[in-house]
Structures are given as structure tokens and as C-alpha cells.
Amino acid sequence: MQTQIHTLDKAGIINELQFGDGINHAVHEGRRADFALILSMFSDDVRDNTPIEKVTEIDTTEEALRRRFELSQPQELRSNQESYPVAATQAELFHTSGLPSAKLSHYLKPDALAYLPEDTFNLPEDVYHNLSGHQRRQLGETGSKSIMPIDLYNQLVTAQRNFQIQTQV
Known part of the structure; x- marks a missing residue:
């Protein structure tokens, strides 16, 4: 009995299409026990009964849509x-x-x-x-400039000395 249960579990019965005419004969001949047994073997997971197709991420950027519909540049x-x-x-x-x-x-x-x-x-x-x-x-x-150079005093002294040298020559 144990091997029959494992065999039924491995069968992976999902819907009535896998039984062929068995479920139809059980209904027409009034065999309620067979019909109940067949229905109990169906998978109760909705993902098994519903056809599912893989959904991929659709690229909807403006450039991709322009390529798809063959539009010119804006x-x-x-x-x-x-x-x-x-x-x-x-x-x-x-x-x-x-x-x-x-x-x-x-x-x-x-x-x-x-x-x-x-x-x-x-x-x-x-x-x-x-x-x-x-x-x-x-x-x-483009770059930000500093408010006050650190060596401003040295620059001023150097400029004053250069001016004095130029005026003496």
C-alpha cells in the first residue's frame, strides 16, 4: 500500500487532462468513489492549474521606445x-x-x-x-575660489618690492 501512495505522489497529477477518459467514465457510470478519488489527486496549488508565462522586465526608457517604434531623434x-x-x-x-x-x-x-x-x-x-x-x-x-589667499601678506610685500626695483632702474 505504501508503494502505491508514493507512486501516486510521483505521478504529479495536476488536472483532468492527465486522466484521459477516466473521469468522464466515472461521471457517466455514476461511480462516485472513483470520481472523488480522481478529484482528490488533483493538485490544489493554483500555480499548477494556471498557465504561467515568464514576465520579463520591459525596458521603457525613451531611447528604447524610440528604437522600437523607429522614431527619429526629438x-x-x-x-x-x-x-x-x-x-x-x-x-x-x-x-x-x-x-x-x-x-x-x-x-x-x-x-x-x-x-x-x-x-x-x-x-x-x-x-x-x-x-x-x-x-x-x-x-x-568653474571651480570655487578661496575667499582670501593664505599668503596674501607675502604677495603684497613681493609686489611692493618688485615695484620699488622697477622704479629705481
Whole structure:
């Protein structure tokens, strides 16, 4: 009897498809004991009865979606050095072939949305040109500078001596 139980456990009976016509005959012939025995051998784990497919992590980054749907690069918000030839080409297409040709060119390779001056540290051009030379230099400095040099006294003395030597010569 013990070997029959182990044999049934190893069978791994999950659903009625593994019994073939046995469960159908038990129902039609009214054999309740056989039907109850067959049902008791089914797995009660829902993961065994439900088809499960492996779910993988879907890459939904903007770049991956652009590759998947074969979209072009997004329109640049601000101009750069590559924007000027594109704009010149679109302007020439407008003058030679008309508005539909310029639109098609823009849809295929979008032009920059705004042409802002370069090398003005994101300031409007008139504001940048009204800054003093010291303020423009400070905008260009990337590292933080110390408030007061440690050897300021030595620098002042050296500068004074150099000035005295130059005036005497």
C-alpha cells in the first residue's frame, strides 16, 4: 500500500487532462468513489492549474521606445553648431521647392526650436555684453575660489618690492 501512495505522489497529477477518459467514465457510470478519488489527486496549488508565462522586465526608457517604434531623434530645444546647416538646408528647400518641401525636411530632421547666442552662459546677448570683464571672467570660472589667499601678506610685500626695483632702474 505504501508503494502505491508514493507512486501516486510521483505521478504529479495536476488536472483532468492527465486522466484521459477516466473521469468522464466515472461521471457517466455514476461511480462516485472513483470520481472523488480522481478529484482528490488533483493538485490544489493554483500555480499548477494556471498557465504561467515568464514576465520579463520591459525596458521603457525613451531611447528604447524610440528604437522600437523607429522614431527619429526629438527636436532640439536649443541650437548648437549642427543646427545651422540644417536650418540653411530647410531655408533653401523653402525658396526652391516651396513650403511642402521645407515641411517634409523639418519632419525628417527637425530644426532647433530656439536659436540662442552661444558662449553667453545662458544669458541674453544684450545682458552678457553689459557685464564687466571681471563678471564675464567669473562666469567662466568653474571651480570655487578661496575667499582670501593664505599668503596674501607675502604677495603684497613681493609686489611692493618688485615695484620699488622697477622704479629705481
